[in-house]
Amino acid sequence: MLLLAKKLEQEIRDHGARDYPHECCGAMLGTDGDAGAREVRALFPLINRRDDSPRNRFSITPEDFRAAERAAAERGLDLLGWYHSHPDHPARPSEFDREHAWPWYSYVIVSVDGGVPKDLTSWQLEDDRTKFQPEVVGPERVAGQGEKD
Amino acid sequence: MAVKVLIPTPLRQFTGKQSSIECNAATVAEALGSLTGTFSELRKHLFTEDGKIRSFVNVYLNDEDIRFLDKENTRTKDGDTISIVPSIAGGSRRAGK
Numbered sequence: 042m043l044l045l046a047k048k049l050e051q052e053i054r055d056h057g058a059r060d061y062p063h064e065c066c067g068a069m070l071g072t073d074g075d076a077g078a079r080e081v082r083a084l085f086p087l088i089n090r091r092d093d094s095p096r097n098r099f100s101i102t103p104e105d106f107r108a109a110e111r112a113a114a115e116r117g118l119d120l121l122g123w124y125h126s127h128p129d130h131p132a133r134p135s136e137f138d139r140e141h142a143w144p145w146y147s148y149v150i151v152s153v154d155g156g157v158p159k160d161l162t163s164w165q166l167e168d169d170r171t172k173f174q175p176e177v178v179g180p181e182r183v184a185g186q187g188e189k190d
Numbered sequence: 191m192a193v194k195v196l197i198p199t200p201l202r203q204f205t206g207k208q209s210s211i212e213c214n215a216a217t218v219a220e221a222l223g224s225l226t227g228t229f230s231e232l233r234k235h236l237f238t239e240d241g242k243i244r245s246f247v248n249v250y251l252n253d254e255d256i257r258f259l260d261k262e263n264t265r266t267k268d269g270d271t272i273s274i275v276p277s278i279a280g281g282s283r284r285a286g287k
């Protein structure tokens with residue numbers, strides 16, 4: 042489960058709307074609990090570097106990656122994953138997303154329909170890289186889920 | 191030469207959750223060899239079957255991509271930091287659409 046406060050979720054939606062019709066992207070920083078719940082504590086918005094096809098692609102340069110890791114380390118947080126938008130496309134990972142994904146990270150996708158942010162989903166790649174599994178996104182811990190006595 | 195290797199979060203499950211590993215190495219290849227010798231599960235994530243660094247893995251020595259230095263043969267010195275940087279990309283549709 043991915044804990045994402047409403048305020049941070051709104052920031053991702055706003056970024057998607059702002060960059061429409063281009064794809065937006067950014068890093069999610071937070072804590073990865075042993076009990077199976079990870080919590081996003083801060084976002085690190087990035088510039089989509091794909092000048093050739095920014096409407097249906099995003100890429101994060103190694104420099105941006107390292108800046109995101111440094112930002113996480115400075116705050117005592119981990120780089121938990123990445124968010125990006127799908128302009129006029131459902132909030133489901135594409136084959137291209139899967140081919141370029143890494144295990145462990147959370148991949149949040151927000152669909153932006155005609156400039157208006159709609160669905161927001163999160164996904165994790167299976168360790169054998171064959172497919173993504175949906176990850177529940179919630180604003181707070183649900184009792185009995187991701188908690189140990 | 192004591193060098194530090196920074197491990198990105200997706201690969202820390204293979205290093206006992208450690209975010210950096212110290213090792214003795216005179217080149218980048220030696221450092222990565224020492225790392226995957228200790229943590230053998232890392233090997234398939236960093237190297238192809240014929241032992242080349244995978245195309246979506248970038249390796250930095252301090253602030254330089256080793257592709258612009260001497261690649262794996264880049265020499266290291268005491269106190270250097272090697273970063274393993276995954277390529278991150280995605281998109282909504284196939285190319286050409």
Ligand SMILES: [Zn+2]
Nearest residue numbers: 138280281282
């Ligand atoms: Zn995508």
